[in-house]
Each structure stands twice: as structure tokens, then as C-alpha cells.
Amino acid sequence: MILFVKNRGGILSYLIIDKRMRYIEKQKLKDLGYNLIEIKENKNIYEEISSHTDIFVCKINNKLIVEKSQYKNIKQNVEKNQIIEEGDEKVSKDYPYDIKYNVCLIGKKAIHNFDYSEPKIKQELINNDYQLINTKQGYTNCSIAVIDDKSIILSDKGLYKTLKNEDLDILFLDYQPDIKLLKENSYSNKNGFIGGAISRVGNNMVVFGDLNNIDNTGKIREFIQKKNLNLIDFKGLDVIDYGGIVEI
Numbered sequence: 401m402i403l404f405v406k407n408r409g410g411i412l413s414y415l416i417i418d419k420r421m422r423y424i425e426k427q428k429l430k431d432l433g434y435n436l437i438e439i440k441e442n443k444n445i446y447e448e449i450s451s452h453t454d455i456f457v458c459k460i461n462n463k464l465i466v467e468k469s470q471y472k473n474i475k476q477n478v479e480k481n482q483i484i485e486e487g488d489e490k491v492s493k494d495y496p497y498d499i500k501y502n503v504c505l506i507g508k509k510a511i512h513n514f515d516y517s518e519p520k521i522k523q524e525l526i527n528n529d530y531q532l533i534n535t536k537q538g539y540t541n542c543s544i545a546v547i548d549d550k551s552i553i554l555s556d557k558g559l560y561k562t563l564k565n566e567d568l569d570i571l572f573l574d575y576q577p578d579i580k581l582l583k584e585n586s587y588s589n590k591n592g593f594i595g596g597a598i599s600r601v602g603n604n605m606v607v608f609g610d611l612n613n614i615d616n617t618g619k620i621r622e623f624i625q626k627k628n629l630n631l632i633d634f635k636g637l638d639v640i641d642y643g644g645i646v647e648i
Contacts, residue, residue, distance in 0.1 A: 414478055415601065417450045418642035420582050424634060425608055432601060433630055434457050434647075442469050448570050448581040448588045452643020454596060455491060455632045456539040458501045460524045467491055467501055467518075482648055488516045499538035504595070505530070507549030509566065511559070513538040537642045542593035542643065546600065553594055553618050553620060577614035580640045592641025599644045604630045609639030 415422060415429055419438035427437060430595050439451040443460040447454050456467040457474070463483040464476050478484065491498050500518040503525075504511040510530040514522060516538060525532060537543060537559055543555040554560060555573035579592035594614075598607050604625045607614075612635040615621055 409477065410577075410580065414436050414455055414482075416453050416474065416646040418453060420451060421618060421642055422634075422637070422640075423610070424637075425517055425606075428605075429601065432604065434601070435478065439470055439643075440473055442491070444469075444490070444492050446497055447583050448590055449498065450471075450641060452596065452641075453497060453646050454502050454520040454544075454643040457646050458503050458518070458541075459577065459648065460505065460521070460530075461528060464646070465501070465521050478486045478648065483587060484640075485520060487520055489518050491558055496538045501511065502539055502541045504546065506544070507535055507567065508548055509568075511535055511540045511563070511589045513522065513540075531563065533566065533625055539593060540595075542596045542641070544595045545598040546595070546622060547605065547629070548600075551627060553623065555594055555597065571619060573619070578639065579614060580609075580638050582640060587638075592639075592640075596643045597639050598640035600629070601645065601647055604632050606645075607631070607633035607639065608642055609633065609637040610635050611639075614639050 413434050414435045414437055415434045428437060439453055439456055441450045456470040458465045465485050465487050467487050470492050475484050488498055491500055496516040499516055503517060503521055508530050511533045512526045514532055514534050536554040537556060543554055543556045543559055554572045560572045575592055579597045581588040581590050582590045598605060611621060
């Protein structure tokens with residue numbers, strides 16, 4: 401059930417999240433004034449990412465393009481004035497057919513392996529004059545934590561090499577952060593990605609767990625605070641990759 405809360409402008413505000421998110425994190429997002437729409441698990445995708453937001457939803461400007469299995473659930477739970485389109489293609493468990501919606505947007509730059517992008521997404525980007533930056537890495541939205549239109553955090557060497565000359569303020573982590581993926585009510589032996597574990601919500605950067613667990617040197621904290629954003633994390637908790645969140 402969704403408890404409908406209006407923001408100060410009188411318009412309903414929503415966050416699309418992984419249904420497996422911990423209670424304390426869901427409650428904090430509600431306390432910020434948002435209604436939560438949970439991505440349902442899709443058995444056609446491997447379990448770790450089976451309800452990750454960035455596997456099923458791509459937001460371009462004010463339009464959402466949603467994978468077929470999640471479209472009805474999201475469409476029926478938001479106000480009629482939200483622009484939501486159903487994607488033409490489904491995702492499936494075999495890479496690269498699970499990355500179709502996993503496009504990362506940084507300002508007017510779009511980063512993805514565009515050989516496998518969902519066609520409506522690619523066309524929408526072209527129609528809106530985005531710079532398309534093609535990469536070998538398909539999980540670009542998973543791999544890049546977008547702080548603002550010019551600032552990102554990542555730990556993928558290939559993506560860093562591709563983006564380092566793109567007029568971006570990049571914090572490159574020269575280590576693999578200890579980010580968990582969920583599996584069978586526990587953790588997977590696969591590593592999670594930083595873009596799925598840190599998301600911007602309004603003027604807040606939300607870390608899904610205790611930032612100290614992935615930021616021993618304090619570089620991530622310093623980088624975010626220099627952007628004049630409020631940092632929210634959850635002391636004592638492991639950092640989990642939920643596929644990020646989408647604000648609408």
C-alpha cells in the first residue's frame with residue numbers, strides 16, 4: 401500500500417525502489433516526504449538484480465521508460481500527469497540482455513553500450529540532443545554514482561578511461577568498495593556497484609548503509625559535502641546495491 405504524501409508544491413512525489421530495501425531505509429525516504437513504489441521481483445533476471453530499479457526503469461528529463469514487466473505496477477501507482485511509457489523490449493537474465501534500461505545520464509551526457517540499449521530510450525536521447533557516449537561496459541548506471549550534472553563517483557577503470565576527458569568532476573576510487581548484493585535473504589558472492597548503492601534524492605545523497613564501510617579515507621564524504629549536498633547514511637549497516645532509486 402502507498403501512503404500518499406504531497407510535497408510543498410502540492411504535487412505527489414515518488415521514489416521507485418527495490419522492494420527488498422531495508423525497513424529503516426524505506427522509513428527514512430518516507431520521512432523525507434516521498435511515496436515509495438517498489439519494483440517487483442522478475443524471475444527472468446538473476447536474483448541479485450531481480451528487483452533493481454536501474455534494470456527496469458530509465459528516466460529521461462520528465463519521462464519514464466519502463467520495462468514491460470514493471471510498467472503496469474508503476475503506471476497505476478502514480479498521478480495521471482506523470483509521463484510514463486512502456487518499453488518495447490523485455491530484459492532477460494543473459495548479459496547483455498539485462499542492460500537494456502541501464503543507461504547512465506549525467507547532465508546532457510548519456511553513457512551506455514548503445515548496441516543493446518532499449519530502442520525507445522536511445523531514440524528519446526537522440527530526440528532530446530543528448531551526447532551519446534558508447535562504452536563496452538553495459539552496467540553504466542550501476543557503475544556510476546551521479547552526484548550532479550557535472551560530478552560522479554566510480555571505480556570502474558574502463559569507464560574512468562572513457563569519461564576522464566569529458567569535462568566532468570570525477571572521483572575515481574582505486575579500490576573495490578565492499579558493496580553487497582542480496583541473494584536468498586543473505587548476500588551474494590558477487591560484488592555490488594557504487595551507482596546502485598548511492599543515489600541522489602532532492603538535495604540529499606543517500607548511501608544505503610554506513611558510508612564508513614566503503615570510505616576508509618573519507619574521500620567520498622568530502623567529495624559529496626563539497627557539492628553542498630546533505631549526506632544521509634545508516635550507521636552500522638552494510639552497504640547494499642539496490643540498483644539505485646528513481647525520483648519522479
